[in-house]
Amino acid sequence: MPMTVAAFGAVSASDPLVPMTIERRDPGPRDVRIKIRYAGICHSDIHTVREEWRPITFPQVVGHEIVGEVEAVGSEVTRHRVGDRVGVGCLVNSCRECEPCRAGLEQYCTGGGVGTYASVDRDGTITQGGYSTHIVVDEHFVLRLPEAIPYERAAPLLCAGITPYSPLRHWKIGPGSKVAVVGMGGLGHMGVKFAAALGAEVTVLSHTLSKREDGLAFGAQEYAATSDPETFTRFRGHFDFMLSTISTGFDLDAYLSLLGLGGTLVSIGMPPEPLSVRAGSLSRWKSFASSGIGGIPETQEMLDFCAEHGIAPEVELIAAEQINEAYERVVASDVRYRFVIDVATL
Numbered sequence: 001m002p003m004t005v006a007a008f009g010a011v012s013a014s015d016p017l018v019p020m021t022i023e024r025r026d027p028g029p030r031d032v033r034i035k036i037r038y039a040g041i042c043h044s045d046i047h048t049v050r051e052e053w054r055p056i057t058f059p060q061v062v063g064h065e066i067v068g069e070v071e072a073v074g075s076e077v078t079r080h081r082v083g084d085r086v087g088v089g090c091l092v093n094s095c096r097e098c099e100p101c102r103a104g105l106e107q108y109c110t111g112g113g114v115g116t117y118a119s120v121d122r123d124g125t126i127t128q129g130g131y132s133t134h135i136v137v138d139e140h141f142v143l144r145l146p147e148a149i150p151y152e153r154a155a156p157l158l159c160a161g162i163t164p165y166s167p168l169r170h171w172k173i174g175p176g177s178k179v180a181v182v183g184m185g186g187l188g189h190m191g192v193k194f195a196a197a198l199g200a201e202v203t204v205l206s207h208t209l210s211k212r213e214d215g216l217a218f219g220a221q222e223y224a225a226t227s228d229p230e231t232f233t234r235f236r237g238h239f240d241f242m243l244s245t246i247s248t249g250f251d252l253d254a255y256l257s258l259l260g261l262g263g264t265l266v267s268i269g270m271p272p273e274p275l276s277v278r279a280g281s282l283s284r285w286k287s288f289a290s291s292g293i294g295g296i297p298e299t300q301e302m303l304d305f306c307a308e309h310g311i312a313p314e315v316e317l318i319a320a321e322q323i324n325e326a327y328e329r330v331v332a333s334d335v336r337y338r339f340v341i342d343v344a345t346l
């Protein structure tokens, strides 16, 4: 018998989110049923329910930053036991057979990765996300959540954590790296913490200096305002690596001028409009790239790294009834630094 569970979701692209119920399947042999404790609010949730990216099927429950405890397991589950602290991020399924899947890069599955919400699962149903009391997920996509990470702060790691972590690891950031983190929101503040913990020299480039104290407390050595033209003179040719979280159009040529020889600018923000670049801005072996979340093994590595280094996101805990208000504040960039829903309030 499928389980009917409490949730908070969207009935249309324009109405506020409302309390509702959804069905969760019985755990199959390899499934884990999780009692969700906390769910983070990601800007992607808002883009999705407002159909700003593509049309979706309603009703839709979103949320892909999920932590909780294992409540039931299928007969063939080996990785998780009842009572374990676990997390689920942006992916709940993939083909398991393509080259990226076999390399643990499920986020780049070429055979059809399945997002945690608003995606067609491999059984044909539409996936429903974490603003709900329970979720049933194949054990392969369930992460172990180390005890050292406080429950109520852990959820954002599953998207806002892994998204900056993956490119920092891919480009082998470490001691001696001169890193700029552009933007100090949910992704950016974690980018600063990770880059600093990896041993890099970190500079935050933010529109204003309003979050300077926080940036320095998170491990940055320098904090400069991009609204000040002097910043682009001062750091010209300075950085080995830049992690941009900017989610609207920006002057790519101006930012590329801050890279030194062979430097790379990686965008983890996803501006909807095309960016233009002059080829000359990429001379001196500079690169412009993009990166999306991370695979399951790397997400586990990131969680273990957080436990080892005492890293956790800064969060504002909210009750379910505050979700709509929180959405307005996310859109206005008025959150330090991630909203997390206490799912017990559903």
Ligand SMILES: [Zn+2]
Binding pocket: 042, 043, 044, 045, 064, 090, 159, 160
């Ligand atoms: Zn997200």
Ligand SMILES: [Zn+2]
Binding pocket: 094, 095, 096, 097, 098, 099, 100, 101, 102, 108, 109, 110, 111, 112
């Ligand atoms: Zn695949």
